[in-house]
Amino acid sequence: MSHYAQWLALAAKQAGLRPFGTIALARVIDWSSRIAEDATKLSLELRRVRDLLVAADQWAGRRGAECVQSADVRTSLASRRVRTGDIRQRVHQQIFERTLLIDTEGSRVAQxxxxxxxxxxxxxxxxxxxxxATTRIGDGSVVDIQRESQLGGSVHT
Structure with missing residues (x-):
């Protein structure tokens, strides 16, 4: 953990950001553990970590502070959640307004x-x-389109 905290401080310095307080660094480390999805590991997704450092620095700048505090990191993370929630909320609104149509009753061929x-x-x-789905006459074999197009991701089952 101490090496990671040192790396965070160095990354902030190299990016020309304000110094981070100890508790602010702890909050970044806690967030890093959450995105790594393992309490014993920390994220090495450097771009995401740097993005958080920059955003927290910007919040500190708005306060006119010389040092990034825990509240700046917390505010940065909260503003991200709000932006993400806005997108999710718009999708739900489209479903309820019936502009995004989802058939939940009956059945249809090839849908x-x-x-x-x-x-x-x-x-x-x-x-x-x-x-x-669209079908056509073929050579008698079954083709997995996701495998052929290499579009099946890690969530695909």
């Missing part, structure tokens, strides 16, 4: 409902989607 996982930073949510 199914699916769920796309949208990951925005450390937040993710499901987005319903209509899946439509």
């Amino acid at each position: 199914a409902n699916g769920l796309a996982v949208i990951a925005l930073g450390e937040h993710s949510f499901g987005l319903p989607a209509r899946i439509i």
